Amino acid sequence: MSGTIELLQEALAHAKAENRAALIAYLPAGFPTVDGGIEAVKAAFDGGADIVEVGLPHSDPVLDGPVIQTADDIALKNGVRIADVLRTVREAHAATGKPVLVMTYWNPVDRYGVERFAAELAEAGGAGCILPDLPVEESEGWRKAAEQHGLATVFVVAPSSRDERLARITAAGSGFVYAASLMGVTGTRASVGEQAGELVRRTRATTELPVCVGLGVSNAVQAAEVAAFADGVIVGSAFVKRILDAEGDEAAGLAAVRALAAELAEGVRKRG
Amino acid sequence: MPEKPEFFLPDPEGLTPSAEGYFGAFGGKFIPEALVAAVDEVAAEYEKAKADPAFAAELNELMANYTGRPSALTEVPRFAAEAGGARIFLKREDLNHTGSHKINNVLGQALLTRRMGKTRVIAETGAGQHGVATATACALFGLECTIYMGEVDTKRQALNVARMRILGAEVVSVTSGSRTLKDAINEAFRDWVANVDRTHYLFGTVAGPHPFPALVRDFHRVIGVEARRQLLERTGRLPDAAVACVGGGSNAMGLFHAFLPDAGVRLVGCEPAGHGVETGEHAATLTAGEPGILHGSRSYVLQDDEGQITEPYSISAGLDYPGVGPEHAYLKDTGRAEYRAVTDDAAMQALRLLSRTEGIIPAIESAHALAGALELGRELGPEALLLVNLSGRGDKDMDTAARYFGLYDSEEAGK
Ligand SMILES: Cc1ncc(COP(=O)(O)O)c(C=O)c1O
Numbered sequence: 001m002s003g004t005i006e007l008l009q010e011a012l013a014h015a016k017a018e019n020r021a022a023l024i025a026y027l028p029a030g031f032p033t034v035d036g037g038i039e040a041v042k043a044a045f046d047g048g049a050d051i052v053e054v055g056l057p058h059s060d061p062v063l064d065g066p067v068i069q070t071a072d073d074i075a076l077k078n079g080v081r082i083a084d085v086l087r088t089v090r091e092a093h094a095a096t097g098k099p100v101l102v103m104t105y106w107n108p109v110d111r112y113g114v115e116r117f118a119a120e121l122a123e124a125g126g127a128g129c130i131l132p133d134l135p136v137e138e139s140e141g142w143r144k145a146a147e148q149h150g151l152a153t154v155f156v157v158a159p160s161s162r163d164e165r166l167a168r169i170t171a172a173g174s175g176f177v178y179a180a181s182l183m184g185v186t187g188t189r190a191s192v193g194e195q196a197g198e199l200v201r202r203t204r205a206t207t208e209l210p211v212c213v214g215l216g217v218s219n220a221v222q223a224a225e226v227a228a229f230a231d232g233v234i235v236g237s238a239f240v241k242r243i244l245d246a247e248g249d250e251a252a253g254l255a256a257v258r259a260l261a262a263e264l265a266e267g268v269r270k271r272g
Numbered sequence: 273m274p275e276k277p278e279f280f281l282p283d284p285e286g287l288t289p290s291a292e293g294y295f296g297a298f299g300g301k302f303i304p305e306a307l308v309a310a311v312d313e314v315a316a317e318y319e320k321a322k323a324d325p326a327f328a329a330e331l332n333e334l335m336a337n338y339t340g341r342p343s344a345l346t347e348v349p350r351f352a353a354e355a356g357g358a359r360i361f362l363k364r365e366d367l368n369h370t371g372s373h374k375i376n377n378v379l380g381q382a383l384l385t386r387r388m389g390k391t392r393v394i395a396e397t398g399a400g401q402h403g404v405a406t407a408t409a410c411a412l413f414g415l416e417c418t419i420y421m422g423e424v425d426t427k428r429q430a431l432n433v434a435r436m437r438i439l440g441a442e443v444v445s446v447t448s449g450s451r452t453l454k455d456a457i458n459e460a461f462r463d464w465v466a467n468v469d470r471t472h473y474l475f476g477t478v479a480g481p482h483p484f485p486a487l488v489r490d491f492h493r494v495i496g497v498e499a500r501r502q503l504l505e506r507t508g509r510l511p512d513a514a515v516a517c518v519g520g521g522s523n524a525m526g527l528f529h530a531f532l533p534d535a536g537v538r539l540v541g542c543e544p545a546g547h548g549v550e551t552g553e554h555a556a557t558l559t560a561g562e563p564g565i566l567h568g569s570r571s572y573v574l575q576d577d578e579g580q581i582t583e584p585y586s587i588s589a590g591l592d593y594p595g596v597g598p599e600h601a602y603l604k605d606t607g608r609a610e611y612r613a614v615t616d617d618a619a620m621q622a623l624r625l626l627s628r629t630e631g632i633i634p635a636i637e638s639a640h641a642l643a644g645a646l647e648l649g650r651e652l653g654p655e656a657l658l659l660v661n662l663s664g665r666g667d668k669d670m671d672t673a674a675r676y677f678g679l680y681d682s683e684e685a686g687k
């Protein structure tokens with residue numbers, strides 16, 4: 001079975017046709033449990049997310065702030081495995097028909113086997129992968145496997161990326177481009193970085209791919225602000241925090257995820 | 273000795289990694305896009321500095337009159353009597369200012385920091401020696417300084433925490449993961465991503481993304497270059513083996529590098545076996561790890577079957593790390609260097625033995641190399657000549673040693 005990159009492209013095109021930004025939610029697999037994580041992804045879709053990124057929990061999440069670190073720790077202590085991540089993708093996609101990506105640090109994929117991971121992610125109905133610590137220079141092997149299996153390779157660009165690098169990165173990527181709104185790790189912020197708009201503009205100058213903005217967005221006002229200049233709004237820590245705040249009450253956590261997704265879905269339709 | 277001694281000795285043999293930072297299959301630059309510009313800036317600035325005589329002159333001056341180079345080479349016959357009668361010489365990096373080899377790299381990178389116009393320095397530390405050296409250089413150059421240190425290590429190396437604070441550095445106790453060196457590095461990377469504009473990450477060992485493995489090695493090459501010359505002067509021959517402890521691998525690479533072309537010199541790295549490699553409680557990365565990516569480069573790492581990094585253990589905070597520099601991985605795979613694992617107990621016995629036979633108290637890290645040399649001497653016999661890098665002094669470890677050997681008067685002694 002081939003991956004569902006087309007579904008991802010369609011979801012982004014659909015949002016564009018509606019003259020709005022897409023809403024992309026991030027949730028780690030295995031958090032708070034494997035089944036609970038699957039339900040959380042479904043709840044995010046149910047509330048209005050267009051796309052979900054499923055995180056592969058890692059022992060050393062150097063690009064994540066305390067909220068996602070805590071979730072990863074909980075998932076790993078519960079013994080989450082790559083098979084559970086793939087099951088999360090499979091069940092969430094099967095239940096909703098929506099595009100589901102995996103976001104992972106590179107070492108787990110490297111260790112699991114690039115071809116094996118790509119094949120199994122595609123088989124689970126995944127739409128692609130975001131690999132935040134795999135620079136474009138090291139990505140050729142992965143990109144070949146991803147292309148062969150119908151998976152998108154989403155690269156991250158940062159405010160510090162120079163124009164010539166942006167061009168090189170966006171030429172290698174597919175699906176969309178993940179523009180980091182600020183220099184920093186994941187986590188909610190009081191305001192979205194001022195650098196985001198400029199980065200989106202510079203990125204657009206190099207590519208036809210949709211440009212989605214992540215890092216720091218946590219509420220409808222910020223989502224609307226970002227939606228004014230980006231093709232998609234990516235929200236992670238705010239979702240994870242809702243589940244953490246529910247302190248083990250799974251139903252309350254799911255309700256909070258659904259409510260946040262609904263709030264953000266309204267935000268991305270307001271466009272500033 | 274030449275009138276103006278040279279201590280900055282970037283590799284003249286063309287042994288640098290490839291342009292992409294690879295030593296064979298190991299190395300590279302696995303970093304988030306947000307750090308690419310900063311890491312490239314470090315590489316570019318280092319290339320410029322290498323070509324600038326003023327940089328070498330300033331570093332040479334600091335090495336001579338601040339660090340106190342060249343460091344002594346000391347023969348230790350009473351200690352060597354326990355090593356099958358082999359002759360053993362110690363390269364005395366413990367006598368450097370701040371008490372370890374770490375200052376060599378720190379001064380070089382501190383000069384680079386100033387050249388790049390950055391005003392703030394961050395660093396990780398395990399044993400606290402790299403942190404102390406970094407805090408020292410920041411005091412000297414008037415740079416703001418933040419040191420990340422795992423909570424386990426702030427406790428077992430409390431003396432060095434106090435030293436860093438006296439020197440004006442902020443010490444952040446890291447409570448994530450295993451609360452040791454690996455986690456301190458994670459936290460330093462998180463800081464760097466957020467503050468990269470004005471901050472240099474003064475990486476403390478020959479690991480991390482390119483150019484750090486080569487750059488840090490170059491600043492430490494002086495160890496082996498000096499020792500090789502000193503030993504030739506004193507004995508008229510090269511050693512049978514050059515021995516060093518391996519955490520991230522900087523003191524070992526500094527010692528080994530000058531001997532790479534000397535095929536007759538065995539290069540022996542001593543990794544921490546903790547409670548024994550077979551117990552799983554160790555940090556013997558090259559002995560028991562497998563290739564993977566940690567902290568920006570491909571090398572050997574301690575990991576599970578799905579690429580999660582496993583928690584290391586060693587009595588030595590400076591060696592308690594599940595990764596190792598990529599050039600060591602390359603030297604292991606090519607067979608040019610060999611790596612053996614030394615238990616906590618063997619290292620502690622060697623620490624006490626050197627103290628009692630020679631009046632030199634080594635760091636627990638360095639004691640792993642001493643224990644390895646004792647083994648090697650017994651294997652090679654009385655004709656053998658061994659060179660051991662004494663990477664640091666043991667003051668910081670006296671609490672651990674007192675508990676280990678029951679040296680406190682009160683009942684608080686651990687063992
Ligand atoms: C005295 C001493 N030796 C060795 C090490 C290990 O580092 P490396 O393997 O980079 O030399 C340390 C690190 O803290 C140290 O303090």
